[in-house]
Amino acid sequence: MEEPIERNEIVFLLADDHSIVRQGMAILIDEVVPNSKIYQTSSSQQIVEMIKANGVEIAVIDAHFPDGNSLHIIPLMKTAKPDIKILVFTGLEEELHVLKFIKAGASGYVSKLSEETEIRQAISDIVHKGEYFSPLSRNLMLQLVQIRI
Template sequence: MEAPGENKEIVFLLADDHSIVRQGMAILIDEIVPNAKIYQTSSSQQIVEMMKKNGVEIAIIDAHFPDGNSLHVLPQMKAENPDVKILVFTGLEEDLHVLKFIKAGASGYVSKLSDEEQIRQAISDIVHKGEYFSPLSRNLMLQLVQNPGLINPLGSLTKRELQIAEMYAEGYGNLEIANDLDIKQNTVSTIKKNIFEKLKIENLVELIDLINTHKI
């Protein structure tokens, strides 16, 4: 994105289900970008429609909404306008989630736990540079080149392994899984062993944690 001219109006969309978060972000944007026009929504379902209607150039969106997860909205936003810049502003842990949002189309990622100066920097960088990534995010992107599984380790599982992993996470035991899938119990045990080896985990607690983290 080119650096904005003094008189160029920049159209923002703030998408967060908490009004106080949107209002606080709007105040910062007004201070940093005096020529901003700001639209707001509390619903992830309205994001793409508001982009179409208002010619949004920069979207600042939460990761989770009561009506859905914005991870699946980002590709729709980029399909509607490949040039839109998307800053994810969220409470989700950066080290666990940032790579998934980058893959989905995010131009930046900043935590709601960040201090005001960092949030200001994120807004400024998105406006003037077209992206904002912290040193942690940049380091993870470099690591990703060597280890594609960083985005989602569950991607290393086969379809059957993922199915059984999810059944374990839902509380099914070996016998129930075997009966439900019409396979032998020792086959389930073998697949469980393969799952643990691929994910480099040792118990079901770790598996459940991975499922919950990466199936958002």
């Protein structure tokens, strides 16, 4: 099992329109990164404002909200804070959507259908490496690069 990450306080933003998803992710983040501060929102319209106001370093966001699509918000997040790490945590099929989110500026993509160990790994990798991509995502990115060559 992954050891908790000991570092200075890391500021997270959890953005998902489902409270239970935010609460579950907050529990995992607290276990993996005990010295973290976690802000939450259910509205895509509040994401950029919260990043600016709270010094968010890592955002875990859903792909779709009743009030907007994250593909349009990710570039605004990067403009507000260029070094922010963005983990897309969604139920959308990875093979169909991951490349769109990477192109928009996401630092990682993990499915809500993933096992808890993979979600923990995604959190750890985002903190330590600044990115998380599953083997499927990495393969899709490699194929894209090969097509462009």
